[in-house]
Amino acid sequence: MTASDPRALAAAFTEAYRRAPEGVWRAPGRVNVIGEHTDYNDGFVLPFALPQGVSVAAARRDDGVLEVRSLQAADTVVTVPVDPHAPEARRWRDTAPQRERWAAYPAGTAWVLREHVTSAPIGGASLLIDADLLQGAGLSSSAALECATALALCELYGAADLLAPAGRRELARLAQRAEHEYVGMPCGIMDQSASLLCTAGHALMLDCRSGLSTQVPLPLEDSGLRLLVVDTRMHHELVDGDYGRRRAECERAAELLGVAALRDVKDLPAALKALNDPVLRRRVQHVVTENHRVEAAVGLLRAGATAELGAMLTASHLSLRDQFEISWPGADVAVEEAQRAGARGGRMVGGGFGGSAIVLTPADRVDRVSEAIRAAYERRGWEEPRFLTAVAADGARRLL
Structure with a gap:
């Protein structure tokens, strides 16, 4: 069943x-x-x-x-x-x-x-x-x-x-x-x-x-694209504190900047200059620029420029890796190898430190991209990743 x-x-x-x-x-x-x-x-x-x-x-x-x-x-x-x-x-x-x-x-x-x-x-x-x-x-x-x-x-x-x-x-x-x-x-x-x-x-x-x-x-299929989920098989329990620490850092930065939440930061250069802690500066930079990327991604989808979404995904991944510091080797390798194999872009998803990445790829390159990631994992002696082509479905409901 x-x-x-x-x-x-x-x-x-x-x-x-x-x-x-x-x-x-x-x-x-x-x-x-x-x-x-x-x-x-x-x-x-x-x-x-x-x-x-x-x-x-x-x-x-x-x-x-x-x-x-x-x-x-x-x-x-x-x-x-x-x-x-x-x-x-x-x-x-x-x-x-x-x-x-x-x-x-x-x-x-x-x-x-x-x-x-x-x-x-x-x-x-x-x-x-x-x-x-x-x-x-x-x-x-x-x-x-x-x-x-x-x-x-x-x-x-x-x-x-x-x-x-x-x-x-x-x-x-x-x-x-x-x-x-x-x-x-x-x-x-x-x-x-x-x-x-x-x-x-x-x-x-x-x-x-x-x-x-x-x-x-989200007309991926109509645009000849697929969103491939890569389960890196590298798992991390978020309850153990790393996720909570990131949230606490964001809350501390907002408090120091005198805003209710980092969403309210309007002048990013001024905010970064106002913070002495380099860790908090990195957290703020990610959150503020990520909000801009969401709005830009919505604009691309509404304009029918779905293929251009790939660059946004990759920019998000680099920010999560370098500014928020929550990526992990399996996600980094998946994103890099996917782009070498012809994907439009990709990023880690979820709370971080393990889990999955997503890759936006032309439909005719799904197999090539999957094989490139699989081969890269094999070369490193990692467990074979799992793949899922993601489709946008309905929300929660009664079935019976």
């Missing part, structure tokens, strides 16, 4: 819980075209949703318990109170073994919804999860899991205001809050917004301060 097969997942739920689910919900992963580490700086991002994602089969239960199972962790069953203030819930958060920590994403989502939704209190539920996203590849499987869980619980318990188009922006904020409070990952709002708000054939131009967004056509 695949994670997009709702009937197979419903049958697996029935086998696991000895009753049928009340529905199956699915939320996609995402690829961010451009706009990295700008979201928590109140800036701009340009993600799109993938066909691959996370599906959740679910049914209510009346005992106040959240029971979570996953087909990717078949030997683990996590059972916690849906009330986050219950002693057992607190105890699990403090002492859960490593093999159960993945359940903090759906459990945290349930806990946040339980506290937020007052019109239709969120009760217990049985969940069975399946995913076809590459784990650890920087395609936001965690946000997809949060958003699929959120949709399921809101529909099961009648929180209709959060399911409406306008309510999805608030639902993204709640899913982000769950990751902050119960996972310990200080992520921005991009991943959850992309999972909930994207539409097929489009990228989402998102203003991370206001939450306002617009759909931007």
